[in-house]
Amino acid sequence: MADINSYGKQDINQDDINEVIKALKSPALTGGSYVESFATALKNAVNAPSASVCANGTVALHLLYQALGITQDDIVIVPTITFMATANGARYLGANIYFADVDPLSGLLTVESIQNAINDLDQHNLKAKAVVPVHMGGQACDMPKIRDLATKHNLLVIEDACHALGTTYEDSQGKSHKVGACSHSDGVVFSFHPVKTITSGEGGGITSSVDIIQTVKALTGHGIIRNVNDQPWYHEMQMLGYNYRITDIQSALGLSQMQRLDQFVKKRQELINQYIKACENTPIKFAVNPDVVHTTSWHLFVSHIDFNKHHTTRTNVMNTLRNTHEIGSQVHYIPVHSQPYWRKNSLNSKLNSSELTHALEYYQSCLSLPLFPLMDLTDPKRVIDALQDILK
């Protein structure tokens, strides 16, 4: 029995600790070789054209949006079921955000919901510049179809893969693609927060073309370009950038964790299989996206429960899980468009667009249950038994 009082947490072993100690004793605590090695490890893990690492997933989004040319004149389509950073990263650049609906069970952005967003914008003579599929819970969106639609409408595709390091999907020819390879997008963003597949404490990653990653790297350090000429001291600030650097200490941890990526993914899949088995013949539903054949690096186990039907509330279920069974749970996510800031500032509200009903349906019933590599394979049944007991 593992300690499952939270929905997710890191798995740090002695190798990880040893690598961090080595980094602490190395010449550079930041801007050193661990940072480069971590970026290379990310590139290799996902077959990316090029990769860079930075302070966290939120700034990774900001950097990629900026490098791809998103400005205050642009509209970005973002699913409303995501972590708020997906929208905020583009908003930092002044972009307008149009929130799109999602599949009511998987929470994934769909081709239909993007088409609806495009149609609604079209009615106001507006055109989006980019769409941002979020691989919710680790399940891949239907990237080949999304890319086709985006190409038709001249949209950039930016993948928020903060949940999906280690996920692979197949296209209609049966060819397999790693999330992060940019097979059907212009760039991909990852997070290495402790609840994510691997961690560097805080950390983020970006994969894209060699050119875009070069810009991302410059923006990560104040837009400074070195080696402009043969004067050793000379450097130029060619664009307005930031200090969004990750440290070598964090990169050493990330690099060490990356070596266990396959192990982490495998364990998460085994736990999901236990959850699915335990949920059979119970009122607890669970969504596997039927549109895409894929190997999922499960980040979340999002169950769906009709709380009303069981004469209870989610609050009551969560409190009882915690207080009686010491089981943590969480809601992923409150629809971002309904947050007070976005209720005032989203393009949906400015255009008085229709409500995102499938997302609200998803939000009513979702409950994320513990899922992380340190769990025992018997834990999922323990969680579902406790839940059934509460729902009785």
Ligand SMILES: *Cc1c(COP(=O)(O)O)cnc(C)c1O
């Ligand atoms: C975690 C996460 C982010 C942001 O990552 P941080 O590293 O926490 O800044 C962005 N999008 C999604 C979907 C996430 O889950």
